[in-house]
Amino acid sequence: MASNISTIPPDAILNPxxxxxxxxxxxxxxxxxxxxxxxxxxxxxxxxxLMAIPEEYRIIRQVGLSRPNVAYFLSRFGTFGTCLSTTxxxxxxIDDCKAIKYVEGAFLEIGVTATSLLxxxxxxxxxxxxxxxxxxxxxxxxxxxxLNILILSGMSKHHIPHTRRCFESxxxxxxxxxxxxxxLNDTLVFLAISYHILSSAMVSSxxxxxxxSFVTGNGLLHLSKALLQSGQxxxxxxxxxxxxxxAFILSPGVPGVLKPVLGSVYIxxxxxxxxxxxxxxxxxxxxxxxxxxxxxxxxxSIVQPTxxxxxxAYSTISNxx
Numbered sequence: 001m002a003s004n005i006s007t008i009p010p011d012a013i014l015n016p017x018x019x020x021x022x023x024x025x026x027x028x029x030x031x032x033x034x035x036x037x038x039x040x041x042x043x044x045x046x047x048x049x050l051m052a053i054p055e056e057y058r059i060i061r062q063v064g065l066s067r068p069n070v071a072y073f074l075s076r077f078g079t080f081g082t083c084l085s086t087t088x089x090x091x092x093x094i095d096d097c098k099a100i101k102y103v104e105g106a107f108l109e110i111g112v113t114a115t116s117l118l119x120x121x122x123x124x125x126x127x128x129x130x131x132x133x134x135x136x137x138x139x140x141x142x143x144x145x146x147l148n149i150l151i152l153s154g155m156s157k158h159h160i161p162h163t164r165r166c167f168e169s170x171x172x173x174x175x176x177x178x179x180x181x182x183x184l185n186d187t188l189v190f191l192a193i194s195y196h197i198l199s200s201a202m203v204s205s206x207x208x209x210x211x212x213s214f215v216t217g218n219g220l221l222h223l224s225k226a227l228l229q230s231g232q233x234x235x236x237x238x239x240x241x242x243x244x245x246x247a248f249i250l251s252p253g254v255p256g257v258l259k260p261v262l263g264s265v266y267i268x269x270x271x272x273x274x275x276x277x278x279x280x281x282x283x284x285x286x287x288x289x290x291x292x293x294x295x296x297x298x299x300x301s302i303v304q305p306t307x308x309x310x311x312x313a314y315s316t317i318s319n320x321x
Contacts, residue, residue, distance in 0.1 A: 033258070072118060074110055116141050
């Protein structure tokens with residue numbers, strides 16, 4: 001693609017300092033759309049992070065740098081770095097396009113791996129560190145970590161002829177593998193946590209009662225309800241974006257340059273939602289601790305992490321009341 005995108009000789013351009021004029025109009029338009037999407041994604045993620053700073057400060061003050069907290073901030077840092085480096089690649093003048101590719105890949109590996117790790121901690125804790133659950137979801141997490149490199153390895157990056165602006169080639173079909181695996185992992189984590197919560201719920205054992213509890217949260221303890229509903233919000237938002245991202249890459253009707261356009265949107269959205277879910281659960285535990293000062297171990301139980309221990313403690317106190 002690098003050899004045939006320039007159809008206009010440089011000496012025929014009235015303004016040779018406008019990079020997109022060296023491209024055919026349809027490709028120039030697609031690249032401009034991609035620039036807008038990446039800038040909007042960076043702005044949205046930055047805004048989400050700025051709005052969450054007071055809550056994050058509260059988390060650090062109360063529980064310190066536990067393993068889940070480290071994963072949380074690595075998810076934030078890595079995803080922000082991915083969005084920033086991708087935007088710089090699209091709009092800045094760069095001497096070495098391949099160098100920025102490696103920077104983008106490093107941030108991507110950090111961000112996606114940490115985001116998945118947050119939910120690994122979550123499902124592992126809900127099942128009280130079960131060896132089977134830990135091994136199964138641990139292998140899925142390692143697979144996601146290893147496959148992330150496919151997102152960038154299949155796309156070569158070049159300069160727009162006669163300029164210092166970069167562009168990337170069409171995304172190959174195998175680059176959908178990380179998105180498919182991430183969607184599968186999210187689905188399994190969501191189903192595993194939902195099943196465990198509903199099987200322990202104080203509701204009738206009939207299917208209709210369980211379904212009603214799943215939809216409304218009725219019959220669940222406050223912490224269990226927060227776990228269930230926050231997981232539902234995360235899953236149904238991110239799974240839609242994962243499907244759209246995969247469909248864009250595989251669809252023959254989508255122009256080649258536009259195929260990977262939703263990749264950074266999915267990565268940013270997944271991180272933002274995962275971090276929001278983490279803050280919601282930690283906020284519920286903090287509020288509970290404030291109203292029950294004698295249960296100091298509850299807050300530390302999630303950040304070590306053992307959410308199940310917190311749920312049992314909450315259930316015991318509620319029954320005594």
